[in-house]
Amino acid sequence: MSAATPPPQGHNRGAHYARSRCAECGEDYQPTRIDAAFCSAYCRKAHNDRRKERGLALIDAALEWRGKRQKGGFLKFCRLVDQFLRDDRERKAAQKAAREARKKGQTDA
Ligand SMILES: [Zn+2]
Secondary structure (H helix, E strand, O other), X not given: OOOOOOOOOOOOOOOOOOOEEOOOOOXXXXXXXOOXXXXXXXXXHHHHHHHHHHHHHHHHHHXXXXXXXXXXXXXXXXXXXXXXXXXXXXXXXXXXXXXXXXXXXXXHO
16 A cells, blocks of 8 residues: 555455455455455355364264264264365365466466
């Protein structure tokens, strides 16, 4: 922002925080709040929906493990967590590949 630009008016309207990377889609975006983690409501909802879905699956696995005390219950719980971690790594790798392909397309054009 140059010295000639007037200060933002109202509730953080036009406030300029450092550009950030969306915690869901991995795209760079301009936050409008200091505590923003997502580029859009869509990404915030997608992130929170996945957390909710995973939480419910973990609760079921934990209750089965500790409630029924079945052999291998903890292993099932750990496999679920491992699957979440794998999914996150794959999702982030795909996002990174897409960003790099776009960047390459821009420089080639
Ligand atoms: Zn996003």
